[in-house]
Amino acid sequence: MVSSQPKYDLIREVGRGSYGVVYEALVRRTCARVAVKKIRCHAPENVELALREFWALSSIKSQHPNVIHLEECILQKDGMVQKMSHGSGSSLYLQLVETSLKGEIAFDPKSAYYLWFVMDFCDGGDMNEYLLSRKPSRRTNTSFMLQLSSALAFLHKNQIIHRDLKPDNILISRGRPDASDPEPTLKVADFGLSKVCSAAGHNPEEPVNVNKCFLSTACGTDFYMAPEVWEGHYTAKADIFALGIIIWAMLERITFVDTETKKELLGSYVRQGTAIVPVGEALLENPKMELLIPVKKKSMNARMKQLLKEMLAANPQDRPDAFELELRLVNIAFKDSSWDT
CATH class of the missing domain: 3.30.200.20 (Phosphorylase Kinase; domain 1)
Structure with a gap:
């Protein structure tokens, strides 16, 4: 009409x-x-x-x-x-x-x-603005990790590969002060680079496995791109890598300054001399490189450290899928009393 x-x-x-x-x-x-x-x-x-x-x-x-x-x-x-x-x-x-x-x-x-x-209208800005204007909080970190892993599992279940996960594209809907859980709600947004994996060539009765749906267009934002994306042949495991960068940066408050906007952004990287290099690019050059996790804090929960290393593995087959990731984060959050961010 x-x-x-x-x-x-x-x-x-x-x-x-x-x-x-x-x-x-x-x-x-x-x-x-x-x-x-x-x-x-x-x-x-x-x-x-x-x-x-x-x-x-x-x-x-x-x-x-x-x-x-x-x-x-x-x-x-x-x-x-x-x-x-x-x-x-x-x-x-x-x-x-x-x-x-x-x-x-x-x-x-x-x-x-x-x-x-x-x-939806989100009244709390994006993840960068929200976290970098506040002191680090174990409760917020845990809440955000669980929400993000749940969102990614939902998207992959619906055959959607986001391809541009980054704090700029994660919006905040603030919780009511009188609510039982005052932590804000995250909303994954900006699907302009996303890809819906179709059933073409497959049995339409069977759901498409996004971890076997290969894409060839290199796209995304440098600091969050998996090594295989730089090469232009990748699956939904690239989203797992991007989320690993985001979670690692959140837990340790690792930031860099965007050269164009001059904004401070959450994002992990590798130092090479005086230069900072995206983790994915560094792993593409040297797949056997050992990532220093944690890089700023003295210690990190052993299970969280291991999970981050797996999420950021150079070989995408060594990364957990979104469903395993969600389950492991729930276990870390609720079943390990020594969990420490």
Whole structure:
């Protein structure tokens, strides 16, 4: 249904990325707060990233508390808006798909095309902002690890490889002060580089194993990329590596300064002389390199240290899958009284 009446009022800009602007918005009918990511479809690469995110989020048939939820996707052409659904026969939708596939604009460039993703509103910024503005907390570290491993197991169960896990893409929904558990809720977001592993060539009755779904496009963010991603041949085990970098950095508060934005970011690395090198790149050059874990603290729980080393193994086959990872973190958190972050 095409309409000229918008359902949402944009209140303020809360974030800006390489291909979209995120706003805090209100639903006109209910005054509920939502987040709206508004993406201008003026270049094929923007359309491709937007459709990747749309396909990934719309492929999930259930919700998870630690994965951002897509309420709806709206296509705006000039002053008219239309709700989009995956696989829609709408001519506007098909023009976007054609643009993504061909790598050239397949619609009238004189018109202004935008995609609006309406999602959960997260009021606590991202994981970097939240953790680096507070003192280290064992309780928060434990909560965040369990939430992240649960989210990743859910995504992999739904045949989604995120491919760009990093603290910037993990949003915070703050807990109520009067709640029984005041720890905030994490939401894995930004699925623009994600890949949904299809059943093509497989028995459609059997779920696709994301750890056997090989991808060849090298993408992600340097400091969180697994060694095999640098080579361009990898599976969902690359997400395990990225999460290992994030958890290690969180536990020891390891940070680096982004050369472009000058922001301090959570992320582990290897020192080579005066330079800092992404762990994945260093392991690609020297797969037998022994990672110094912990690197800043005097000690670390032995089971946590071993798990981090496995998550960051040069050979992806030596890493746990997302389901084993979730179980092991639960065991460390709740069954080891000497657990110490």
